[in-house]
Amino acid sequence: MLRQAARPLLESALIPLALFWVLFTQLGFDAGLVGALGWSALAIGRRLVARRPLPTILVISTLLLVVRTVVGLCTGSAFLYFLQPTVQNFVFALMLLVTIGLDRPLLAKLADDFCAFPEAVTRHPRIKRFFRRVSVLWAVVFLVNGATTLTVLATQTVGDYLMVSTAGSYSVVALGIGLSLWWFHSSLAGEGIRLRIGKPATG
Numbered sequence: 001m002l003r004q005a006a007r008p009l010l011e012s013a014l015i016p017l018a019l020f021w022v023l024f025t026q027l028g029f030d031a032g033l034v035g036a037l038g039w040s041a042l043a044i045g046r047r048l049v050a051r052r053p054l055p056t057i058l059v060i061s062t063l064l065l066v067v068r069t070v071v072g073l074c075t076g077s078a079f080l081y082f083l084q085p086t087v088q089n090f091v092f093a094l095m096l097l098v099t100i101g102l103d104r105p106l107l108a109k110l111a112d113d114f115c116a117f118p119e120a121v122t123r124h125p126r127i128k129r130f131f132r133r134v135s136v137l138w139a140v141v142f143l144v145n146g147a148t149t150l151t152v153l154a155t156q157t158v159g160d161y162l163m164v165s166t167a168g169s170y171s172v173v174a175l176g177i178g179l180s181l182w183w184f185h186s187s188l189a190g191e192g193i194r195l196r197i198g199k200p201a202t203g
Helices: 002-026 029-049 056-075 078-101 106-114 125-155 158-190
Strands: none
Touching: 002 029, 002 056, 002 158, 029 056, 056 078, 056 106, 078 106, 078 125, 078 158, 106 125, 125 158
16 A cells, blocks of 8 residues: 555655755756746656556646646746645645545545545445545645745745745645545545555455
């Protein structure tokens, strides 16, 4: 589960961020912008050529990165470039809340990128209620992230912003993941479903 979850996270967030920072410090702001976007485009292109499914999180993050890069290149402003993901926290929180009423909320579709469960589980009424309710939790996570990163961006340098916002954001996200896993396990247990990690049972 950890291995499957780590790959889309690396592809969509950590590697583009690392590329931006290395190229930004060595070659300049524009090089950082192009490098980060180039990695995301390569990740999508490689999957299309291999005819592999595109993770929802990779598609969303790349589309948002395109907008950020255009704004960054046109304005040359690091503040506006990093302001966008801060604002995106608030937008994403709104998207989570808006899709709560759908049969499969946005959060349930994103969960498929990290851990694919059988349809018998994802279609279960109690699990559907879980994803609607946990969407509220993650909306709060993104609102807290947005408020925190906006404060840091307005008061710190780019280097300090990247360090503090990354550490702070992933700490809050890790807490959200822990709460979500505990909640999910409780929801399954309430229906007599036991979560077993490992190879499928035989016989």
